[in-house]
Every structure is written in C-alpha cells, then in structure tokens.
Amino acid sequence: MTEQDRLPPMQALAVFESAARLASFSAAARELGATQPAVSQRIVQLENDLGAPLFERTPRGVTLTPDGERLYEAVRVSLESIRVAAADIRARRSDEALTLLTDFGFATYWLMPRLMRLKESLPGLSVKIVTSQHGYDPHRDHADVAIAFGNGDWAPCTSTRLFQEEVTPVCSPTFLAAHPEAATPAGLTHLPLLHVQPTQPERWLSWRGWFAAQQIVAPDERHGMMFNSYALVIHAALMNQGIALGWRPLVDELVATGQLVRLADEPVTTASGYFLVCPPARPEAAATPLFRRWLLSECA
Numbered sequence: 001m002t003e004q005d006r007l008p009p010m011q012a013l014a015v016f017e018s019a020a021r022l023a024s025f026s027a028a029a030r031e032l033g034a035t036q037p038a039v040s041q042r043i044v045q046l047e048n049d050l051g052a053p054l055f056e057r058t059p060r061g062v063t064l065t066p067d068g069e070r071l072y073e074a075v076r077v078s079l080e081s082i083r084v085a086a087a088d089i090r091a092r093r094s095d096e097a098l099t100l101l102t103d104f105g106f107a108t109y110w111l112m113p114r115l116m117r118l119k120e121s122l123p124g125l126s127v128k129i130v131t132s133q134h135g136y137d138p139h140r141d142h143a144d145v146a147i148a149f150g151n152g153d154w155a156p157c158t159s160t161r162l163f164q165e166e167v168t169p170v171c172s173p174t175f176l177a178a179h180p181e182a183a184t185p186a187g188l189t190h191l192p193l194l195h196v197q198p199t200q201p202e203r204w205l206s207w208r209g210w211f212a213a214q215q216i217v218a219p220d221e222r223h224g225m226m227f228n229s230y231a232l233v234i235h236a237a238l239m240n241q242g243i244a245l246g247w248r249p250l251v252d253e254l255v256a257t258g259q260l261v262r263l264a265d266e267p268v269t270t271a272s273g274y275f276l277v278c279p280p281a282r283p284e285a286a287a288t289p290l291f292r293r294w295l296l297s298e299c300a
Helices: 010-022 025-032 036-050 066-094 104-121 173-178 186-190 207-213 230-238 252-256 288-299
Strands: 055-058 061-064 097-102 126-131 145-150 158-171 193-196 225-227 243-248 268-278
Touching: 010 025, 010 036, 010 066, 025 036, 061 066, 097 104, 097 288, 104 126, 104 145, 104 230, 104 252, 104 288, 145 158, 145 288, 158 288, 193 230, 207 268, 225 230, 230 243, 268 288
Parallel strands: 097 126, 097 145, 193 225, 193 243
Antiparallel strands: 055 061, 145 268, 158 243, 158 268
C-alpha cells in the first residue's frame, strides 16, 4: 500500500463527519461529548494527514472547502453503509433471541421441565429467563414477553390467560402418613402451614383465603413458616416440614410422580391466574410469535 492509498485516521474521520454535517466545531463537540478544542485538534490532524484544508474558518462558523465537500460525501456514504450493515447484523442476531420474565415458582416447576421440549421445537431460539417475585410492571421491566400472575390487567399490554388460579393443599406422603388428620380441611388448622410472603395488594390466594372458602376460621400465621419464594415453600413441603398451597399446574408433576399428595378433591378457584403478557410499546422480537405458539400448545 502506497502512502497515497493509506486511510486517514478513523477517529478523525468520525469527528470530521459530525463537524461537516453540523457546520460547527462547537456543535460537533456537544454531539460527541468532547470539547471544542479537541474537535479542532482532530480536524487539524486530518488536514495535516491529507495535506489540504477541509474547512474555511470564519467568525460565523465553518464551511467546507471543495476538498472538504468531496471527503464529506465519501465519509457520509461510508458511515451510512456501516450503520445499515451493523443494524442488519444486530437484527439478525436478535431474531431468535427472547427475554422472558416470570416468577420463581413458574420458572422452577413449569418452565424448567419443558425447556428441552422448547429447544427441540425451536432449536435456534436463545431464551433469557429473568425471575422476579414483585409482579410484572411494563413500565419497569424490560422483557419481550412475560408470564405473569394476576387478574389479566397489565395495560397497555395485551394478555392471554394460560391457567386459571386453582389451589389445593399439598404435602409429602411421609407427612400425611404421620398426620392423618391432614386429610380434612378442619384438621389442617392444627398443623404447620407453609406460607408465601404476601404482597400488597394481595396477588395470589393465601391460606386465609383458602380457609375462608372452606368456611373455616384460619389459624394464626405465626404457627406456620413464611417464605419469600414459592420454590422454597414447595421445597419445605417436600422435606416434610408442613403443608403448602399447591397451585395448578405448578405442582402437577410433583403430584403425578408421588412426591406430593393433594389433600382435597376440589380446588379453590379465583378469577386470577397465569397470563402471557406482551408489551405493545416496543417492536416485537421476531422470536415472540414462535414462542407464543409453542407456549399455547404446551398449555393446551
């Protein structure tokens, strides 16, 4: 490569493009987060490298020389080509990426056992799972989709019900064998109950609500154990520590495999449940429709 073919300094070209487009060294400095002397120094560096003036300095500002206009057109077209190529690469890289927000219980007991089927159905999909116990807030949480528990109102998002809230007490077979009185709702009032830390306002059915549905006065919560995660509640139940409220479909697999047993034939149902929530304010990820179809198929 000859001296004439050598490219000018890249950083100086970026500064030059900003100054030429804005017709001002000061405006370019503000855009680039630099100082006016730093911009002027880069332009002088570029002019020295090319051996030609690029700007005419006047009290009113700067204007391009004929050589400056020729260079600006070449730099403008080149930077636009780079911008378009970079945007295309980013878009293609994100086409099969999905950020999903849900709570610990759903992620642990429903989603995790199905991840292999998800990978088999959508082999090119990259999923980032984010968990939170604070509920989904479209103004706070940044996710392509959410599987959230509530009443279906996450305005301005769209929501699709996946599961209605259906709750039945569950415990381990060992705990039931040691406490046969757990087989009746009234018998539960004398046994250790496992609680999920409540929220304000209350988002899911509590033991107090379950007992109210049975027309039984609930025992004092201080006689049980409180956890800030449903996954910990279920783990405590598996470890024979007491009785938990079991949400369908989260405990279905544990019941089917005999690790937990249900203590009532009829669940308590409410208007709440799990919903697929999609925020409308952001461009939908290309993977979202694929994931939605897979999810609804699994729920069916």
